[in-house]
Amino acid sequence: MRAVLDTNVLIAGLRSNTGASFELLRLLRAGKWTIVLSNTVLAEYEEVVKREAANLGLTLEDADRFLDAVCLLADKYTVSEPWIPILTDPSDEAFAQLAYEARVDCLVTHNKQHLGPAARLGIRVLAPKEFLRMVRAMP
Numbered sequence: 483m484r485a486v487l488d489t490n491v492l493i494a495g496l497r498s499n500t501g502a503s504f505e506l507l508r509l510l511r512a513g514k515w516t517i518v519l520s521n522t523v524l525a526e527y528e529e530v531v532k533r534e535a536a537n538l539g540l541t542l543e544d545a546d547r548f549l550d551a552v553c554l555l556a557d558k559y560t561v562s563e564p565w566i567p568i569l570t571d572p573s574d575e576a577f578a579q580l581a582y583e584a585r586v587d588c589l590v591t592h593n594k595q596h597l598g599p600a601a602r603l604g605i606r607v608l609a610p611k612e613f614l615r616m617v618r619a620m621p
Contacts, residue, residue, distance in 0.1 A: 483515040483617060484557060486523065486581045488574070488591035489530045491610050496531070496538045496548070502610035506590070506617070510555055515617050518584045519556040522576040527552070559584040568603065571596050581605045588613050 487506070494503035510517055519527075528549055531538075535545045565579045574593075578600040581589040588606045590613045591597045597607050608616075 483588075483620060484518050484584070484586045485515060485588040485590050485613060486518050486577055486584070486586050488577055488589070488593065488597065489526050490592045491590050492527060492552075493530060493534060493538070494592060494610070496534075496540070502614040503592075505614055506610055509614075509617055511551070513555075514620065517552060517556045518559055518580060518586050519553065520559050520561050520576065520580045520584075522561070523580055524549070524553065526573070526576065557584070568599050569596060570599075578603070578605065588616070 491503045491506065494501065495507040498504055509515060531545045531549060532542060535542055540548070559580060561579050561583050565575060567575055569575055569578055574596055577589060577591075578597065580586075581600065582603050582605055588608045589597060589600060590608050590610055592609065594607055594609060601607050
């Protein structure tokens with residue numbers, strides 16, 4: 483199973499060691515599913531994780547190690563240009579474009595309202611809890 487994670491899921495998983503977001507990161511590390519990354523999505527991850535590092539109890543070196551680990555586990559995908567915006571928040575477009583072009587199984591977010599319009603392109607937009615149920619149901 484391949485998915486794109488919105489940055490808010492990544493941050494939620496780092497913020498608390500309970501909940502679906504943390505469990506998804508744990509299962510990612512265990513090889514139960516695959517995260518898909520583009521340069522643009524990775525750049526947003528890096529910007530937000532490093533900005534929030536102190537609030538998450540991480541040093542910048544910890545943040546780099548975490549991001550390196552995510553990269554090692556990821557399928558890398560180069561998106562094409564141009565992209566016709568479909569979302570109300572321009573900062574979310576990179577996630578929708580990656581999910582669409584890489585043909586992932588799901589786009590996982592805590593903000594289904596903002597990313598919901600991606601469903602018109604056939605992208606399955608799920609909350610972390612919903613995606614976690616799918617991952618756990620896999621053999």
